[in-house]
Amino acid sequence: MPRADKAQALLRGLPGVDALVGRAVAHPDLRSMPRQRVTESAREVLAAERRRVLEGASSVAEASTLAERVVDRLTRSGVFSLDRVINATGVVLHTNLGRALLSPLAQERLRAAAAGYTNLEMDIGQKERGSRYAHVDGLLQRLTGAPASLVVNNCASAVLLALESLARGKEVIVSRGELIEIGGEFRIPDIMRRSGALLREVGTTNRTHLKDYAQAIGPETGLILKVHTSNYRVVGFTAAVSSRELSQLGRERGIPVMEDLGSGCLVDLRRYGFPYEPTVPEVVASGVDIVSFSGDKLLGGPQAGIVVGGAELVERLARNPLNRALRIDKFTVAALEATLYAYEAGEALETIPTLRMLTEPPAAIRRRARGLLRRLSAEVQSRLGAMLVDVTSQVGGGALPTVELPTVALALGSAERRPEDLDDRLRAARPPVLGRLLDDRLLLDFRTVLPADVPALAAILASL
Structure with missing residues (x-):
């Protein structure tokens, strides 16, 4: 069979948009997702699969697999665009993360x-x-x-x-x-x-x-x-x-x-x-x-x-x-x-969180970081290469530019888990976790990790 004819035959095996939407909305994570957004995502997934076939793929994904891709795209983006993140950059007044937290x-x-x-x-x-x-x-x-x-x-x-x-x-x-x-x-x-x-x-x-x-x-x-x-x-x-x-x-x-x-x-x-x-x-x-x-x-x-x-x-x-x-x-x-x-x-x-974070002593930050480590098994710590290190934080927000605040960070990275890969996976987590890459390690600075963030952060790290 000529290649073009084979491609067309494969394309005919793709589900329609409505059928794919019907499969996707059955997923519990999409119950509150507007149907129009699910439809748009389904069209994008189908368009990507068509391109793959036209570029020479020898088969098409199953309808269930395509539905999983729709769900994955939508759960990663979330219902709302503006959403909570865990700030582990150490920058207290991070302009891109909304600057000051309110009391x-x-x-x-x-x-x-x-x-x-x-x-x-x-x-x-x-x-x-x-x-x-x-x-x-x-x-x-x-x-x-x-x-x-x-x-x-x-x-x-x-x-x-x-x-x-x-x-x-x-x-x-x-x-x-x-x-x-x-x-x-x-x-x-x-x-x-x-x-x-x-x-x-x-x-x-x-x-x-x-x-x-x-x-x-x-x-x-x-x-x-x-x-x-x-x-x-x-x-x-x-x-x-x-x-x-x-x-x-x-x-x-x-x-x-x-x-x-x-x-x-x-x-x-x-x-x-x-x-x-x-x-x-x-x-x-x-x-x-x-x-x-x-x-x-x-x-x-x-x-x-x-x-x-x-x-x-x-x-x-x-x-x-x-x-x-x-x-x-x-x-x-x-x-x-x-x-x-x-x-x-x-x-x-x-x-006021900004003043509290700026003036928090390193000893208190270390206690919070140790509290997270205690939530991780020895196996997880070993897999991630997790260890506490002394580093410095920045004030941020165009304030006190020469100040370096002594702080404590959780350093991640091992032969099994490259720092760059960990950074990508943490950014894709829900909520996203933002750290900073330094000297072949991913640093999660606990000056800006809120006490309320620790349980969620521990669960995310355990899943990596």
Whole structure:
């Protein structure tokens, strides 16, 4: 029989789409899967089998095998695209994994906001419309010392709104060493152009002096902008102007001064062995007129761009029509209020996961890692080449870039189980497990493995 005729005969033996869907939906794992998605997967499986036959395969898969492929594809992808993962990378503020985890109280307040109506913009006592920002404004004032605040959907939005409100059509003076890229190829000069402000660079990459700012001030100056280089460091022969010096210059010359802190932190982490990182209250106290920072980095809350500063300037931002496009919803308000409450109550280090993970001592991390090892049989440990090793973690999220946190990881890899293969299989697990490959070992860093993740992780490792 000619090859083409044989291929056509084989293709006629393939089940139809409906028949294959009928077999697949009988599987218990697909009971909640929308039928349209099962149909699409069935078509893809059949198309792949047809290609295999046309490329010279001598037989076609049984209908049961094809149905298993449909089930496998769908169970690997899951019903929902956004799903839980086990973060064993050691990167606490992992941008690609969603950055800060929320505290139990923030989770509780989110659920309450999601389940019912709220007083988001209602002053119930006064029987009139209220402000969504009122729920966090008092907290931010008390925690930072600033007279006023505003919250938008992320820190880049906060910078854009401030530039557009205070310096559209005017020059903004920035040190060349602070023209940062914040990730995703978004750069301060790009944000400035979008705002309508005009960039006026001063100084050099490594050294900028107060006189550089002073000499650049002219009739067209609208703002002096200081950008905290939270995602990189320039070391060696360097010079920078302090927030206090810039604030004084701004007051003398009648020019508002803004500082973008990026990560933003409300507590001094030096007591836990971290290098100096300016806190928001510190910068506000230095006299800076406007300060912007993120909600989902060192603060440990939801994604948000927080602005604090003088009442008149903050009001100009609030009145800008752009603020409407950038405003936060009730879920951000709920989570942010709960996060800020933890700081005011003195509970931040104990209840906010980001701060707890950053300050957790290696001995406590080792105990959690040993707890997982005890769940694995000697045979599994031997097969995986499992052993505990001392390594370092990163903060992540564009924060504290030079900090290496001492931590404990479970190192995997053996002649029987190559690290690269283990990495692939762990990523395909439910939930996926993300570690990092280093020196021919797969490392599962327990700084970011949550206590609640340990049973699931142990079961996944035992199945490899």
